[in-house]
Structures are given as structure tokens and as C-alpha cells.
């Protein structure tokens with residue numbers, strides 16, 4: 001991957017945003033309290049790209065100049081043209097006047113959620129290819145239509161949804177833009193017209209281009225979710241005693257003069273912990289994911305539920321920070337088994353035992369736990385960004 005000194009980013013922000021509407025061009029509208037372009041610039045800085053050219057419309061210069069100093073560090077302004085490709089060309093010519101970079105990333109100012117990972121993938125691919133750009137494979141069926149009726153289908157194989165930043169070796173894309181005469185949808189089109197190969201790298205569903213007014217709400221929601229770095233949940237479960245000779249608690253089989261009654265193995269501690277994780281994710285409880293009405297879960301070992309909750313968390317970008325399980329019972333005595341329970345839960349969740357606490361209390365012989373009619377359990381789980 002080239003170093004940040006070898007790479008410049010051109011952020012095109014000179015459009016008028018007619019489709020998005022609003023009092024200001026979309027890239028100057030407020031998104032989570034900052035202008036859209038401030039987010040876009042910050043995303044490149046977070047990917048260690050320090051040399052940034054912001055292409056602006058002349059009318060927007062006062063807005064650009066009033067961006068906060070920490071956003072403007074390392075940013076130079078270039079005035080755009082009547083079309084996107086004219087705006088890019090102006091920025092390339094401005095870069096060519098100084099000490100030109102080895103590579104350039106050309107990005108829509110209206111894509112504020114670009115990630116360092118996407119930027120990194122484009123830069124990595126440029127080591128092998130004169131051009132690289134992120135894209136997502138088309139997964140929906142495609143139709144042709146006329147007057148509100150489907151008139152045919154379109155094979156989607158080999159079709160991609162193009163994103164930015166589109167990266168190139170600087171001299172190649174400068175020459176390509178200088179030679180290009182026709183209107184171009186993007187810089188990949190300009191590069192390909194000049195005979196350059198462009199590699200496709202994996203894009204990102206969050207790398208949304210603000211095009212219509214409704215896109216702001218989608219982008220705001222993603223930003224809000226990203227701002228949350230911790231999630232906490234609690235779980236509570238109860239199982240009644242029945243006749244038997246052992247109980248399962250936090251994955252450990254404990255000989256006892258009763259058993260716990262339940263549709264699954266009735267591991268009350270593991271159920272409370274599993275519900276705490278689902279709760280932290282706002283994803284309901286065990287019953288929602290493993291309905292008791294479904295016979296396939298009869299007698300199921302509860303590690304299946306706990307592992308599912310942890311895997312669901314991972315798929316949503318979260319991992320366990322720590323958890324705390326309390327068992328409420330007079331008997332069996334938990335103390336002698338607590339370390340085994342801690343180790344077992346840690347193994348199931350793929351975490352270190354010091355992230356797991358298992359403790360117990362009696363209810364001073366009060367209530368159903370005091371009368372030894374059943375066991376209750378409470379759990380708290382803290383999730384952190386994976």
C-alpha cells in the first residue's frame with residue numbers, strides 16, 4: 001500500500017444537489033451536526049490521507065472556509081466545473097502544478113460514510129493495477145419496465161453497483177482526463193476509455209451516496225449506530241425443580257436431589273446470560289430465536305442458544321466485553337462449581353475467563369427460591385464494538 005505522502009484525495013463537492021433538494025447543496029447540509037463534507041474529509045484523514053483537495057462551487061467558498069480548522073488542516077480548495085468530470089479535471093490539473101502524488105483517490109463529497117477499510121482496499125489494489133474502485137455485486141433481480149409494467153428481465157451476472165473512491169496512478173488518470181471529451185459517469189469510465197484496466201474491490205453497503213432527501217435519514221441512522229460504542233443488556237430466568245438427580249447450571253452438571261424442569265436442559269444461568277446478550281443487541285430473547293413450540297429444541301443443550309447470541313452479536317459488529325451471572329438458590333451450593341462455570345461459559349463464548357463472572361446468593365429462605373421450589377438467575381452483558 002502506498003504511503004500517505006504518495007497519495008492525494010480529490011473530494012468532488014461542486015455539484016448543486018438538485019435531486020436532494022433543500023436550502024443548501026446536499027454536501028453542505030447538516031448531518032449529525034456537521035456539514036456532510038466535514039464527515040467526508042474526516043473519513044480520509046482517518047485513513048491517514050493528509051493531502052486532500054476539496055473541489056467546491058465558487059458560491060460555496062464562504063461555507064468551505066468556515067469549516068472548523070481541524071477539518072481544514074491539509075485541505076486545499078479548487079473550484080469545480082459544470083460537470084463532475086470537469087470538476088475532477090480541475091483538481092487533477094491543480095495537483096499537477098505542484099509535486100504530484102503517485103496515486104490519487106477520487107471521491108464523491110456526497111459519500112460521507114466511506115470507511116478506512118474501503119479506502120485501504122482501493123490503495124492495496126493499486127499496487128497491482130493502474131486503477132481500482134469499490135463496488136457491490138447486484139443481488140436483486142433486474143427487470144425492464146414500461147408504463148408501470150414489467151416488460152422483461154435482465155441477467156444480473158457480472159453487474160456491479162459502482163462506488164467511490166476510485167483510485168488511479170496519478171499520471172495515468174491525468175492523461176486520461178486530458179484526452180477525454182465525452183461526458184463520463186465516473187472516473188472509471190474515463191480511465192477505461194483511455195485503455196486502463198480497473199480492478200474491482202469490495203465496496204460497502206454503508207458507503208451511500210446522498211442523492212435524494214430520504215438518503216439523509218439512512219446515513220444519519222448509520223452514524224447514530226456507529227456513535228454507540230457500548231451496549232448493555234440484562235436477562236432474568238426461572239426454572240422450577242422437578243424430580244431428578246442433577247441440574248445443569250452455566251454449562252456444568254451438578255449432582256443434586258432434584259432436577260430443573262424445562263423445554264431444553266433448563267440451564268437457568270445460561271438462559272439469563274443468553275437473554276442479556278440478546279437484550280444488549282435489542283434482538284428479543286431466547287424464545288424469539290428458539291421457540292419453545294418448536295419440538296427440535298426439546299432437551300436442547302443451552303450452549304446452542306448462548307453461542308447463537310454471541311454469533312449474532314459478531315454478525316452485528318459486537319463482541320462481549322464482560323458479563324456477570326448471579327444464581328439465586330439455597331441449594332445446590334454454587335461456590336465449589338463457580339470456577340468451572342466461569343471457564344465453561346468463557347469457552348462457549350470464545351472469550352477469556354476473566355471476562356466472565358459467576359456468583360450466587362440465597363434469598364434468605366424467602367420466596368420460591370427460599371422454599372427450594374426452583375432456581376432464579378440474573379445476568380448482565382456488556383458488548384463492545386468488535
Ligand SMILES: Nc1ccn([C@@H]2O[C@H](COP(=O)(O)OP(=O)(O)OP(=O)(O)O)[C@@H](O)[C@H]2O)c(=O)n1
Nearest residue numbers: 012013014015016017018019082083087109110
Ligand atoms: N459539477 C459537478 C457535479 C457534481 N459534483 C460532485 O460529484 C459528486 C457526485 O455527483 P451527484 O451525486 O450527481 O451530485 P450533484 O450533481 O450535486 O447532484 P444532482 O445531480 O442531484 O444535482 C457530488 O459530491 C457532487 O458534489 C461536482 O463536484 N461537480
Ligand SMILES: C[C@](O)(CO)[C@H](O)COP(=O)(O)O
Nearest residue numbers: 108162163164185186209211
Ligand atoms: C461516481 C458515482 O458516485 C459512482 O457511483 C456516480 O456515478 C455519480 O453520481 P450520479 O448519481 O450517477 O450522477
